[in-house]
Amino acid sequence: MPELPEVETIARGLQRQVAGDVIESVWIGAKPEPLKSSAREIARTLDGARIAQVRRVGKHMVFDLERKNGNAQWIVHLGMTGRMLVIDPGAEIAKHTHLIATLRSGRELRFVDPRRFGRLEVRRADEFQAPGQEPLDVGFEIFARLFRGRKTPIKSALLNQKLLAGIGNIYADESLFRAGIRPRRRAASLTRAELQRLYPAIQQVLNEAIASGGSSVSDYVNAEGTEGLFQIQHRAYGREGEPCLTCGSPIKRTVIAGRSSHWCPNCQK
DNA sequence: ACTATTTCCTGGATGC
DNA sequence: TGCATCCAGGAAATAG
16 A cells, blocks of 8 residues: 555655656546546546656655646555556556556556545646645644644544644554553553654655655555565564564454554563 | 544355 | 455554
């Protein structure tokens, strides 16, 4: 499931491969995502546009587009199973391909998403903003203030994109494990000392995951179709019943806010 | 203003 | 082997 490190990896790959390229034609399938902009509007905006830059904002990918009729942005959210691939036109069209952009270089940009939780949207240039703070950029004081007065479990707060943009279920569990904090703790109950552990834990786990090309748990691959490697370094997520790598206690799994949460009953307080 | 719950969607895993 | 059921989860919608 693409979270910040996976989206960052894909965006870097796309920046390397398609920045400077020009979209010459656009096909949108009959049953695409629930689009946030109309199919016609997306096709019209992409058609003829030069891809100036591809970058990540939260869990979103932003294509900055240069157009004769005014610059624009193509914003892609991959949801659970979305893939944005650069492929040769001859390649077979995978099931659940919802959009194909033909590039001047002769390649194709294909958006594939079986579960259709992804979202596509176009906007005028510079309109799109992250819904919350970037975890890798935010300063500690602003970070600490995000949780003040919040009764919701810290796990839910970390998943709330309006607070921090980019953290999903895997990296929330991994960050809380590293910080030694139980996922069900009320966000406001975290002491300053705990916040001072959580803040670098989030940044470390995200940076290590980016360095490993992300976590491939189910569907995630980068723009070249290659899987990430960080899943083998998970210490909590997906390890229910397995021994804690620190103390040996079996990792527990509980459901918080409808999401499975993995934690060590001994190391996390 | 918050918080919790439900809904969307398909493929893979599981159970009988 | 086949069929039904469950589960995964990001975020918007809905309910409290």
